[in-house]
Amino acid sequence: MTAGRERxxxxxxxxxxxxxxxxxxxxxxxxxxxxxYSLVACMRGNFVVAAVAIMAANxxxxxxxxxxxxxxxxxxxxxxxxxxxxxxxxxxxxxFLLYRFALEPWQTLGWLxxxxxxxxxxxxxxxxxxxxxxxxxxxxxxxxxxAAAEVIAxxxxxxxxxxxxxxAVAGEAGRRAGWLVASGVTAALMVSGFxxxxxxxxxxxNRQPFSVFVAVILTLLVFVAEPQLFxxxxxxxxxxxxxxxxxxxxxxxxxGGGSKGGEDSSLTEDGDSSSVSSS
Numbered sequence: 001m002t003a004g005r006e007r008x009x010x011x012x013x014x015x016x017x018x019x020x021x022x023x024x025x026x027x028x029x030x031x032x033x034x035x036x037y038s039l040v041a042c043m044r045g046n047f048v049v050a051a052v053a054i055m056a057a058n059x060x061x062x063x064x065x066x067x068x069x070x071x072x073x074x075x076x077x078x079x080x081x082x083x084x085x086x087x088x089x090x091x092x093x094x095x096f097l098l099y100r101f102a103l104e105p106w107q108t109l110g111w112l113x114x115x116x117x118x119x120x121x122x123x124x125x126x127x128x129x130x131x132x133x134x135x136x137x138x139x140x141x142x143x144x145x146x147a148a149a150e151v152i153a154x155x156x157x158x159x160x161x162x163x164x165x166x167x168a169v170a171g172e173a174g175r176r177a178g179w180l181v182a183s184g185v186t187a188a189l190m191v192s193g194f195x196x197x198x199x200x201x202x203x204x205x206n207r208q209p210f211s212v213f214v215a216v217i218l219t220l221l222v223f224v225a226e227p228q229l230f231x232x233x234x235x236x237x238x239x240x241x242x243x244x245x246x247x248x249x250x251x252x253x254x255x256g257g258g259s260k261g262g263e264d265s266s267l268t269e270d271g272d273s274s275s276v277s278s279s
Contacts (some may be wrong), residue, residue, distance in 0.1 A: 042097050127142065
């Protein structure tokens, strides 16, 4: 009995001594606060500020993971905290921005589509947490929720830049319908089985070909020249890469369908994808 009581006392003490890692969780908190400020900006009608706050949250989200891996300070607490922060910054905040900026005239249908974005974002995060150790590190299954938030935020920035207007106030019915459909498609991509590049194996510290360095410089120049257009094209291009990648793989499978080996590899690819997306 005495030994058992000693074990019960030492386990909580050991857990308390572990504590939490400050730096990566502080960065996660920064992203969470950016998401909350986006909500505040939306209520004030500052939609551009709200969109920029969401993008700032994405910067914090990238940094907290990188810092945790570099400093070897990853933890289960940090992972769970990051998911909760992501739901606010990349689920609730962009959905509220979407509703106030473009979907409010649709009344019930508008807030239902915005709510769908939040629900599918939460499902995407839950599926990622469950499959974290089972899915290949080079791919995400379904559009990541930060990327979906980038689609919404960059679309808002580009729309204001081009038309200097808010579709919920002065937009035409066709444009409002476009926002409604695009929002539903973006939400659906999060819970899809499409595979997206994770870029986790991209190491900027290692030596790269000279052409890569030139490409990075050109990318920065384009970003400085037309930031709204660059962010929008980047976000839409990444969102479309999953379906396009699937179509390319399907066409290659059909071309190789004449041989038995080609059929087997195609079935294996489909089977892996379906098993991942169904869990």
